Amino acid sequence: MSRFWSNIVSELTPYVPGEQPKLPGLIKLNTNENPYGPSPQVLAAISAAANEQLRLYPDPSGSALKQTLADYHGLSTAQVFVGNGSDEVLALAFMALLKHEAPLLFPDISYSFYPVYCKLYGIDYRTVPLDETMHIRPQDYSGACGAIIFPNPNAPTGIGLLLDGVEAMLRAHPDAVVVVDEAYVDFGAESAASLVERYPNLLVVQTLSKSRSLAGLRVGFALGHPDLIEALERVKNSFNSYPLDRLALAGAAASFEDEAYFQQTRAAVIASREQLTQELEGLGFEVLPSQANFVFARHDAHDAAQLAAALRARSIIVRHFTAPRISQYLRISIGTGQECAALVQALRAILPQAD
Numbered sequence: 023m024s025r026f027w028s029n030i031v032s033e034l035t036p037y038v039p040g041e042q043p044k045l046p047g048l049i050k051l052n053t054n055e056n057p058y059g060p061s062p063q064v065l066a067a068i069s070a071a072a073n074e075q076l077r078l079y080p081d082p083s084g085s086a087l088k089q090t091l092a093d094y095h096g097l098s099t100a101q102v103f104v105g106n107g108s109d110e111v112l113a114l115a116f117m118a119l120l121k122h123e124a125p126l127l128f129p130d131i132s133y134s135f136y137p138v139y140c141k142l143y144g145i146d147y148r149t150v151p152l153d154e155t156m157h158i159r160p161q162d163y164s165g166a167c168g169a170i171i172f173p174n175p176n177a178p179t180g181i182g183l184l185l186d187g188v189e190a191m192l193r194a195h196p197d198a199v200v201v202v203d204e205a206y207v208d209f210g211a212e213s214a215a216s217l218v219e220r221y222p223n224l225l226v227v228q229t230l231s232k233s234r235s236l237a238g239l240r241v242g243f244a245l246g247h248p249d250l251i252e253a254l255e256r257v258k259n260s261f262n263s264y265p266l267d268r269l270a271l272a273g274a275a276a277s278f279e280d281e282a283y284f285q286q287t288r289a290a291v292i293a294s295r296e297q298l299t300q301e302l303e304g305l306g307f308e309v310l311p312s313q314a315n316f317v318f319a320r321h322d323a324h325d326a327a328q329l330a331a332a333l334r335a336r337s338i339i340v341r342h343f344t345a346p347r348i349s350q351y352l353r354i355s356i357g358t359g360q361e362c363a364a365l366v367q368a369l370r371a372i373l374p375q376a377d
């Protein structure tokens with residue numbers, strides 16, 4: 023790139039999302055999607071919205087979905103924000119709430135989007151190392167800071183932080199916004215949604231992509247004090263005054279009306295995770311205790327990059343990261359029972375031959 027703007031472009035380091043391969047027939051365990059489809063009620067609601075309402079603009083306030091979410095979490099609609107996937111909600115939170123003179127803190131091993139947003143918005147940040155067991159240690163966040171963000175359970179480790187740890191951070195920094203990114207919380211961690219009324223500095227961000235099987239619909243939301251929500255609304259409205267399209271509004275609300283389906287698929291994923299963990303341990307893997315819909319596992323005797331390549335050669339895709347402390351781990355999304363069995367079978371075939 024030779025033009026005068028080439029420097030500006032090269033400074034923009036985009037987030038690279040997990041691969042979405044175009045080849046059919048792959049066992050895709052790399053981006054933590056739910057192996058089960060969304061509830062039939064969701065599909066019916068989307069289809070009804072498509073048939074009857076697409077001619078019309080969507081509700082610019084998203085009020086019906088906000089009401090559904092507020093009711094579900096025992097909050098008011100002024101404490102709810104909705105957006106296009108939690109990535110958009112997080113992006114708006116970084117822009118509206120996380121830029122301060124003191125640095126933003128987040129774990130050194132966490133969602134790789136955070137440093138990308140910081141660079142994009144010129145936010146000063148400092149990463150806080152996980153402890154030797156790969157847990158977030160709340161007391162390590164007690165120093166001066168402008169704000170804090172972390173996933174709970176953490177990604178890609180899958181390890182959850184108990185609510186008293188979250189509260190310790192909220193109490194240590196009453197004037198700093200603490201964002202808890204709960205993308206995977208429904209698979210076994212404790213949600214901080216119950217703390218929203220008590221801590222005006224707390225913003226909880228969740229998504230419908232994982233536990234509600236709606237990654238393709240792009241719906242995320244935030245829960246927090248009305249002032250924090252208002253900040254997000256003001257920034258969002260400067261870009262696009264429609265929070266979500268009609269299909270997303272209809273489908274998202276319907277997913278909260280089918281609690282039985284949600285509980286059933288959630289329990290199935292958790293059961294598969296526990297079984298896969300045991301099987302991987304049986305094959306000699308060390309598996310971190312996961313409260314998410316993926317496991318993070320390493321094998322002392324085998325190189326993770328080579329294992330990932332060998333699985334890929336057998337049409338199974340898992341995630342491998344190159345960052346130093348985690349380069350010997352594989353992140354494996356929980357698939358259907360059949361997909362997990364195919365993974366274990368492939369590993370059994372690969373392991374004696376790997377390096």
Ligand code: PMP
Pocket residue numbers: 106107108109110133173177203205228229230231237241242
């Ligand atoms: N937070 C974390 C920790 C994630 O892993 C992801 C998924 N990549 C997201 C947020 C964003 O998910 P979505 O935009 O699909 O809601």
